[in-house]
Amino acid sequence: MVADSLSFIFLDALLMNNFVLAMFLGICPFLGVSSQIKTALPMGLATAFVMLISSLCAYGLNTLLTLLDLPFLRLISYIVVIASAVQLVEMFLKKTSPTLFRALGIYLPLITTNCAILGLALFQTARDYDFLQSLAYSLGAGLGFTLALLLMAGLRERLALVKVPDIGQGAAVSLILAGILSMGFMGFAGLGGQ
Amino acid sequence: MTSNDDLITTDTFLTGVWRENPVFVTLLGMCPVLAVSNSVLNALAMGVATTFVLICSGGLISLLRNLIPRAVRIACFITIIATFVTLVDYLIQAISLALYNALGAFIQLIVVNCIILGRAEAYASRHTPLNSMVNAAGVGMGFTLALLCLGAVRELLGNGSLLGMPVLGTAFQPWVIMLLPPGGFFVLGGWLLLFNWRKKLSGRNIVLVEGHHHGG
Numbered sequence: 001m002v003a004d005s006l007s008f009i010f011l012d013a014l015l016m017n018n019f020v021l022a023m024f025l026g027i028c029p030f031l032g033v034s035s036q037i038k039t040a041l042p043m044g045l046a047t048a049f050v051m052l053i054s055s056l057c058a059y060g061l062n063t064l065l066t067l068l069d070l071p072f073l074r075l076i077s078y079i080v081v082i083a084s085a086v087q088l089v090e091m092f093l094k095k096t097s098p099t100l101f102r103a104l105g106i107y108l109p110l111i112t113t114n115c116a117i118l119g120l121a122l123f124q125t126a127r128d129y130d131f132l133q134s135l136a137y138s139l140g141a142g143l144g145f146t147l148a149l150l151l152m153a154g155l156r157e158r159l160a161l162v163k164v165p166d167i168g169q170g171a172a173v174s175l176i177l178a179g180i181l182s183m184g185f186m187g188f189a190g191l192g193g194q
Numbered sequence: 195m196t197s198n199d200d201l202i203t204t205d206t207f208l209t210g211v212w213r214e215n216p217v218f219v220t221l222l223g224m225c226p227v228l229a230v231s232n233s234v235l236n237a238l239a240m241g242v243a244t245t246f247v248l249i250c251s252g253g254l255i256s257l258l259r260n261l262i263p264r265a266v267r268i269a270c271f272i273t274i275i276a277t278f279v280t281l282v283d284y285l286i287q288a289i290s291l292a293l294y295n296a297l298g299a300f301i302q303l304i305v306v307n308c309i310i311l312g313r314a315e316a317y318a319s320r321h322t323p324l325n326s327m328v329n330a331a332g333v334g335m336g337f338t339l340a341l342l343c344l345g346a347v348r349e350l351l352g353n354g355s356l357l358g359m360p361v362l363g364t365a366f367q368p369w370v371i372m373l374l375p376p377g378g379f380f381v382l383g384g385w386l387l388l389f390n391w392r393k394k395l396s397g398r399n400i401v402l403v404e405g406h407h408h409g410g
Binding site: 021022023024025026027028031072075076079080083110112113114115117118119122123126166167168169171172173174175176178179180182183186 | 221228283374377
């Protein structure tokens, strides 16, 4: 595969450089909302949606800021765009599905401080992706985040049924589980052909 | 927003370092902790940069706490934080380009480190500037300490060195996995196990660290 073809960019963000398991972006929601598949799926999709919107906005903003020669405003304007996109999703969910809105609770507004989203915007700028490449990258990253969240939720639902030693309760055992999952994802590195 | 007794005690500082350590106790800001802790130098640089942003934004937010309307406070806080992060970003680029490349996007990602926004919301918006800055320094110190804990273990086992100096000798076979992403998860999990074990041994009330107690 050619390194800048759309399918390669998509697979790269989805599997080879999975945002959660290989690049450590978005660990907080990954550990916080992954106790049940029921909440993990909508959370993943909401994040993926915000990623898509903010990535496209970031592309437009970057073009504008480069034109005006104001690169030092990039970070500030990106974060404002992301915050607005999250607000939009929040209003939409509140209107269409109040139960889901309550289930996600504090984690919904906290999508703003999910580093996967700002990370996506920064990486696509650093790699000089054009419009379509940004689209493929954000789709891959969003689905990759959802995939990691779902896998983790599935594992943790099983984990609830087994006896874990006292000292391993809660976060400690989840982190070790995430480590094993991350080892599994390292296997995808071979897809790149490097 | 009233600031009650604004007395600065050693506790203002020490709370953040030990009892409410942002990484090991409240499990906040774990992305940079896992991502840049593959060597002691990277960990130290990240800790110092984050502490700088914490102290400066804490002071400024506290100064402006009576001027910022409640409804738009989060947006204001994050803009202030982003300003200081941009400053740090250019500063590190000027000091050492090698370090800048090693830390990558994680310098700019300090903006979304929830420790900083959490401090702004929970402390700086209710206390005097000096008080907030002392508290922020404590939290920054706790964060740096945690980063060093991870960085030291990962560099020692993954590379057999500390701060770039070989420690374990040539006979040591490096555990490459420690430098790769899974190593970060394993070492942090290991530290949490160790703290839980110690807490259990010391016979105090066991307050197990629960996954759902922390913010994003």
